[in-house]
Amino acid sequence: DHPLVIAVDGPAASGKGTIAKGLARHFGLPHLDTGKLYRAAALALLRHDGDPDSEFSAIRAAQDIAGLLDDPELKSETVGGIASRISAYPAVRAVLLERQRDFAAQESGAVLDGRDIGTVIAPHATAKLFVTASSEERARRRHAELVANGLPVHLADVLIDIRARDERDSHRSAAPLVQAEDALLLDTTALGPDDALAEAIRLVEGCL
Numbered sequence: 197d198h199p200l201v202i203a204v205d206g207p208a209a210s211g212k213g214t215i216a217k218g219l220a221r222h223f224g225l226p227h228l229d230t231g232k233l234y235r236a237a238a239l240a241l242l243r244h245d246g247d248p249d250s251e252f253s254a255i256r257a258a259q260d261i262a263g264l265l266d267d268p269e270l271k272s273e274t275v276g277g278i279a280s281r282i283s284a285y286p287a288v289r290a291v292l293l294e295r296q297r298d299f300a301a302q303e304s305g306a307v308l309d310g311r312d313i314g315t316v317i318a319p320h321a322t323a324k325l326f327v328t329a330s331s332e333e334r335a336r337r338r339h340a341e342l343v344a345n346g347l348p349v350h351l352a353d354v355l356i357d358i359r360a361r362d363e364r365d366s367h368r369s370a371a372p373l374v375q376a377e378d379a380l381l382l383d384t385t386a387l388g389p390d391d392a393l394a395e396a397i398r399l400v401e402g403c404l
């Protein structure tokens with residue numbers, strides 16, 4: 197009789213966002229892409245000419261994300277890179293914590309995706325998935341996405357960015373990207389979006 201809460205964590209371009217959206221649709225749950233909050237903070241910082249190396253600037257930006265959550269610029273690699281840098285500040289994470297916890301605690305249940313959902317935001321989630329794929333495959337996907345959006349970049353540069361972001365997200369001391377002990381691993385390297393979602397549904401159903 198507990199509400200169904202699904203935590204989906206994993207590195208950049210692993211497919212976790214698409215899977216989380218598909219799970220939300222399948223189970224009829226609201227969905228929160230928590231990366232968007234960090235990206236909105238990064239965008240607020242850029243718009244205010246803030247300094248990503250200043251914790252004070254980063255905290256101010258995290259307090260000022262209203263109105264930026266649907267901005268098309270959230271998707272850019274520049275914003276993603278700054279999001280990854282400022283998300284290492286525990287005080288920035290603290291500013292964004294409550295709205296994520298509240299979202300996870302809704303009576304309806306919820307699906308959240310990010311880096312620390314199963315470990316920090318919703319440690320009592322009904323089902324926890326850790327979605328991953330090889331860095332080469334993730335770079336290939338992100339590259340195709342950027343090219344499709346009219347942003348020509350070199351695949352090799354995307355791979356370097358992805359590896360740098362993995363390194364930062366996994367080795368920070370505040371809520372690092374790590375598979376929760378009770379999370380189920382879903383490797384999407386060899387799976388298309390439909391097969392990845394089908395497998396995710398199967399894994400969640402096994403937790404009910």
Ligand code: C5P
Binds near residue numbers: 231276281313365
């Ligand atoms: O998932 P996405 O690429 O949109 O996330 C952008 C950045 O925000 C990540 O690289 C990560 O550093 C940070 N993030 C986080 N915790 C989350 C979600 C995102 O630290 N729950």
